[in-house]
Amino acid sequence: MKIQTIKSKKGTTIMYQVLIHLILIALIFAMFFLASVNKVNSRNVKQQVLEKQTALLIDSAAPGTTISIFKNNKYGRIDDLQVKEGKLYASVDGLAISKGYPYFSKYSVSIDSDKDKWHVRIK
Amino acid sequence: MKLKKLNKKAAIGEGILMIYRLFLVAIIAIMILGLSAIFYDYYINVRDVEARIMAKQAVNCLVPEGNIDFNRIKNYEQKFLKDLCGINNLDRFYVKVNVSEGNKQLILLQQGDSGMAWIKEIFKNKNLASKVEKYQPGQFNQNYPANLIREGKSVRANINVEVFVNNEL
Numbered sequence: 001m002k003i004q005t006i007k008s009k010k011g012t013t014i015m016y017q018v019l020i021h022l023i024l025i026a027l028i029f030a031m032f033f034l035a036s037v038n039k040v041n042s043r044n045v046k047q048q049v050l051e052k053q054t055a056l057l058i059d060s061a062a063p064g065t066t067i068s069i070f071k072n073n074k075y076g077r078i079d080d081l082q083v084k085e086g087k088l089y090a091s092v093d094g095l096a097i098s099k100g101y102p103y104f105s106k107y108s109v110s111i112d113s114d115k116d117k118w119h120v121r122i123k
Numbered sequence: 124m125k126l127k128k129l130n131k132k133a134a135i136g137e138g139i140l141m142i143y144r145l146f147l148v149a150i151i152a153i154m155i156l157g158l159s160a161i162f163y164d165y166y167i168n169v170r171d172v173e174a175r176i177m178a179k180q181a182v183n184c185l186v187p188e189g190n191i192d193f194n195r196i197k198n199y200e201q202k203f204l205k206d207l208c209g210i211n212n213l214d215r216f217y218v219k220v221n222v223s224e225g226n227k228q229l230i231l232l233q234q235g236d237s238g239m240a241w242i243k244e245i246f247k248n249k250n251l252a253s254k255v256e257k258y259q260p261g262q263f264n265q266n267y268p269a270n271l272i273r274e275g276k277s278v279r280a281n282i283n284v285e286v287f288v289n290n291e292l
Contacts, residue, residue: 017137020141021141024145025148028148028149029148032155036155045165048165049167056173056176059173060176102212102215104210104212106180106210
């Protein structure tokens, strides 16, 4: 009877250990999978394209130009768009804001938004 | 008593083994992630376009309506883009404007780090260029005809604009 109880306890302990083990491995792989998905779904490439296209438009724009960009466009949802210290920063589909891309326009550049568009104003 | 001690030791051993296994799994996952990051990383190089835009800006500033005023530009041999044209953020650029009449050089304006031209030369080596392609400087070189106004006279001149754009990384 005693031996049976000891065996049953041991079995339960091993089962818990294996369970914890599996949960931890699953967590590691979930983190890895999420990080891979970020890379594979090309959000960062879309973000790069958006930043560079907008920076080039700013560089070549004459004063008085307003560049309007739909918040929901083919690059995904543009959550944030800002200019800071000569660089343009964009955030696409919830991706963290990037290192930004520099522009060299000699005019003053500002960004504002309405319900469904970002407006880049060159003054 | 002895059995308890043994059980404790076994539990510790099992714990260490578990940490070791998890560590191995994490290493494998990170390796796969690293590889996928390398394969899925894509860089878009727009430096040639930036060089073209900069050349256009420089020409529009120096040669408005096709006329270049020698007296206006002669004191700006260095820093002409910043002081004469008001263009900022020039850390990545080297711009050279050579105004000549026939084979005779009349004035040479330049701004930026001329070493970029040398870096561009290195990238002509195709074996090297493929390995560090994303750092390759952008380049644009173009000749424009213009009227040079000097001491009240207008002469036909040639303007060569060369722009190099360094990487932003």
